[in-house]
Amino acid sequence: xxxxxxxxxxxxxxxxxxxxxxxxxxxxxxxxxxxxxxxxxxxxxxxxxxxxxxxxxxxxxxxxxxxxxxxxxxxxxxxxxxxxxxxxxxxx
Amino acid sequence: xxxxxxxxxxxxxxxxxxxxxxxxxxxxxxxxxxxxxxxxxxxxxxxxxxxxxxxxxxxxxxxxxxxxxxxxxxxxxxxxxxxxxxxxxxxxxxxxxxxxxxxxxxxxxxxxxxxxxxxxxxxxxxxxxxxxxxxxxxxxxxxxxxxxxxxxxxxxxxxxxxxxxxxxxxxxxxxxxxxx
Numbered sequence: 255x256x257x258x259x260x261x262x263x264x265x266x267x268x269x270x271x272x273x274x275x276x277x278x279x280x281x282x283x284x285x286x287x288x289x290x291x292x293x294x295x296x297x298x299x300x301x302x303x304x305x306x307x308x309x310x311x312x313x314x315x316x317x318x319x320x321x322x323x324x325x326x327x328x329x330x331x332x333x334x335x336x337x338x339x340x341x342x343x344x345x346x
Numbered sequence: 347x348x349x350x351x352x353x354x355x356x357x358x359x360x361x362x363x364x365x366x367x368x369x370x371x372x373x374x375x376x377x378x379x380x381x382x383x384x385x386x387x388x389x390x391x392x393x394x395x396x397x398x399x400x401x402x403x404x405x406x407x408x409x410x411x412x413x414x415x416x417x418x419x420x421x422x423x424x425x426x427x428x429x430x431x432x433x434x435x436x437x438x439x440x441x442x443x444x445x446x447x448x449x450x451x452x453x454x455x456x457x458x459x460x461x462x463x464x465x466x467x468x469x470x471x472x473x474x475x476x477x478x479x480x481x482x483x484x485x486x487x488x489x490x491x492x493x494x495x496x497x498x499x500x501x502x503x504x505x506x507x508x509x510x511x512x513x514x515x516x517x518x519x520x521x522x523x524x525x526x
Binding site for chain 2: 263265266267268269270272273274275276277278282283287289290291293294
């Protein structure tokens with residue numbers, strides 16, 4: 255059967271009428287609100303995780319910097335002690 | 347400001363009850379739009395539910411600027427989600443059929459569900475954008491400007507999609523006719 259443009263429009267019009275009374279099942283609104291509430295909880299947890307992750311990265315950086323400063327400080331202290339001993343030696 | 351835009355403002359202030367008002371006022375229309383685009387009731391409900399969740403998050407983040415009416419904004423989200431669903435369906439075809447699902451008995455008539463099955467079979471194979479455009483134009487009665495606004499394209503692109511969709515349907519019908 256050859257379907258002409260007019261018959262395509264007629265079929266579309268018929269399907270439009272037949273699907274006019276479509277609506278969600280009873281309880282759909284409650285399910286939506288539950289999903290919205292759950293997404294809010296998940297968002298809150300995701301936020302904590304995100305903040306925690308950044309906190310962890312910052313902590314690692316802080317520990318690394320502290321280690322570098324500590325090593326540098328120890329080296330400087332050793333150097334100062336060596337100079338002090340040298341000074342004492344020459345004075346003595 | 348309309349009552350729904352007012353409700354949106356209250357949602358932004360953290361009032362979940364106001365979102366319930368929005369859902370109650372818009373869900374029937376949005377599920378019908380999604381069902382006509384997708385051709386499946388259960389999938390349409392899923393799409394609209396996901397759209398509501400992302401709309402709620404957008405409202406909380408203050409991303410609804412009020413330039414368009416709230417129902418228009420929600421419809422835009424649903425249409426984009428529906429097109430995404432059609433695209434993923436092309437990759438992974440659905441095997442189940444909600445037309446005969448007993449959970450719809452008493453909610454939507456069997457005639458409507460069978461009409462959706464027919465619509466889905468007929469439009470199956472159209473490019474998702476063409477299919478959505480044709481559904482919105484002919485079944486929902488939206489203007490080309492409204493469709494262009496909802497789909498983020500020009501009116502010219504809408505016209506082109508409508509022409510191509512009709513040509514594809516005609517070719518399919520002729521092919522089916524000559525095959526039988």
